[in-house]
Structure formats: C-alpha cells, structure tokens
Amino acid sequence: MLAGNKRIQSILQNPWPWALFGLPALTMVAGVITIVLAVLSEDGLVADDYYKQGLAINQALARDEAAKRYxxxxxxxxxxxxxxxxxxxxxxxxxxxxxxxxxxxxxxxxxxxxxxxxxxxxxxxxxxxxxxxxxxxxxxxxxxxxxxxxxxxxxxxxxxxxxxxx
Missing domain, CATH: 2.60.40.10 (Immunoglobulins)
Incomplete structure (x- = not known):
C-alpha cells in the first residue's frame, strides 16, 4: 500500500515486531528444553552420603598402604x-x-x-x-x-x- 510517497509495510514485513515478540518466544522455548533436560538427565555428580564417603577415605588410604607393603x-x-x-x-x-x-x-x-x-x-x-x-x-x-x-x-x-x- 502507498500512502502518499511512503510505503506502508505490513506487520509481517517489518523486522521490529519479529524481534520484539521472537526473542521472548525463543527464550521460553529454550527454558522449556532446559527444564526437560534437567528432569530427565541423571545428576551423577551429586552424592547422597558425603559423610560416609569422608569416613571411607581413611579405609582407602589403609588399603593403598597395604599394597605398598606387599x-x-x-x-x-x-x-x-x-x-x-x-x-x-x-x-x-x-x-x-x-x-x-x-x-x-x-x-x-x-x-x-x-x-x-x-x-x-x-x-x-x-x-x-x-x-x-x-x-x-x-x-x-x-x-x-x-x-x-x-x-x-x-x-x-x-x-x-x-x-x-x-
């Protein structure tokens, strides 16, 4: 469409509405993907029994010393x-x-x-x-x-x- 000498762009042809609505939409999609990955993946780095693992260190060191002795x-x-x-x-x-x-x-x-x-x-x-x-x-x-x-x-x-x- 022309209004005088200026061309009126439709909302689909103008990049600013895409940037205004597209970036938040993309952020929401990325957030959903992150949540799905967090729920479905195993958290292998997390130990349930830090205290017991700490006590087991002394036993492990004694086993290393026994291997050295033999x-x-x-x-x-x-x-x-x-x-x-x-x-x-x-x-x-x-x-x-x-x-x-x-x-x-x-x-x-x-x-x-x-x-x-x-x-x-x-x-x-x-x-x-x-x-x-x-x-x-x-x-x-x-x-x-x-x-x-x-x-x-x-x-x-x-x-x-x-x-x-x-």
Whole structure:
C-alpha cells in the first residue's frame, strides 16, 4: 500500500515486531528444553552420603598402604573385548585367584562397571568385556577381601600398557 510517497509495510514485513515478540518466544522455548533436560538427565555428580564417603577415605588410604607393603604393581593390557592384568608382588603376599577391577567414570556414576578377573595358568588375570565408552576412566584393582588396592586412570581409547601402583 502507498500512502502518499511512503510505503506502508505490513506487520509481517517489518523486522521490529519479529524481534520484539521472537526473542521472548525463543527464550521460553529454550527454558522449556532446559527444564526437560534437567528432569530427565541423571545428576551423577551429586552424592547422597558425603559423610560416609569422608569416613571411607581413611579405609582407602589403609588399603593403598597395604599394597605398598606387599610391593604390588600391575600392568593392564587393554585390547578389543578383553583385559589382561599381570600382578607382581614382593613375594611376601600370595597372589589371589581372583581380582575385582572397577572402571569408574568421573562424572557419570551410572556408567561405572565392576568385572571379576580370573587367574590363568600363566599367572595373568584375564576377562572378556565389551569396550568402554570413549573418555577418561578411573581404574581400581583389588583383592576379594578388599585388603589392598591399586589405582590409576586412563583415557579410552587406549592402545598401550597401563601401569598401576599404590
């Protein structure tokens, strides 16, 4: 439409109403998406029992000291679908027939895994497992009686030999 020499723009052709109404509408959509993600996702970083975790630190330190006393060291070979662990001690400690290996994700507790390793005739501990998700993982190896533990961390995918020591 023309009014004199000026052209009258319809509301759909003018950018200012779009900016005026579009930005708040976009903000509301983003807010709804944020709420849905917050409700549906797991809050893996939140612990329910901070006090108990604090008390458990002393027990964990005692287990690290026991591994040091026995001179324990482990080498972990990761391959497609299997884990092979070689455990070495100072001879004072009789190596167990089974080990527990924990794979702990730093931020997603729901992804944590525990596998049982069985000692083979050659002295190594082997287990068949599916590959872990890509990312950083904390690793812990311990005896069945939980007297000692060896800890470390690794970024998956990993192609070398991981060494764990107290």
């Amino acid at each position: 001179g324990l060291r482990a080498t972990v070979a990761l391959s497609e679908g299997s884990i092979r662990v070689s455990l070495i001690g100072n001879g004072e400690y009789r190596l167990p027939e089974k080990l527990a290996m924990r794979w702990m994700h730093p931020t997603q507790a729901g992804s944590d895994r525990t596998v049982a390793l069985t000692r083979q005739q050659d002295g190594a501990y082997v287990v068949e497992v599916p590959m872990l998700a890509v990312g950083r993982w904390n690793v812990s190896i311990e005896d069945p009686s939980r007297e000692w533990r060896l800890v470390g961390s690794v970024a998956i995918p990993y192609t070398g030999i991981l060494e764990l020591a107290p």
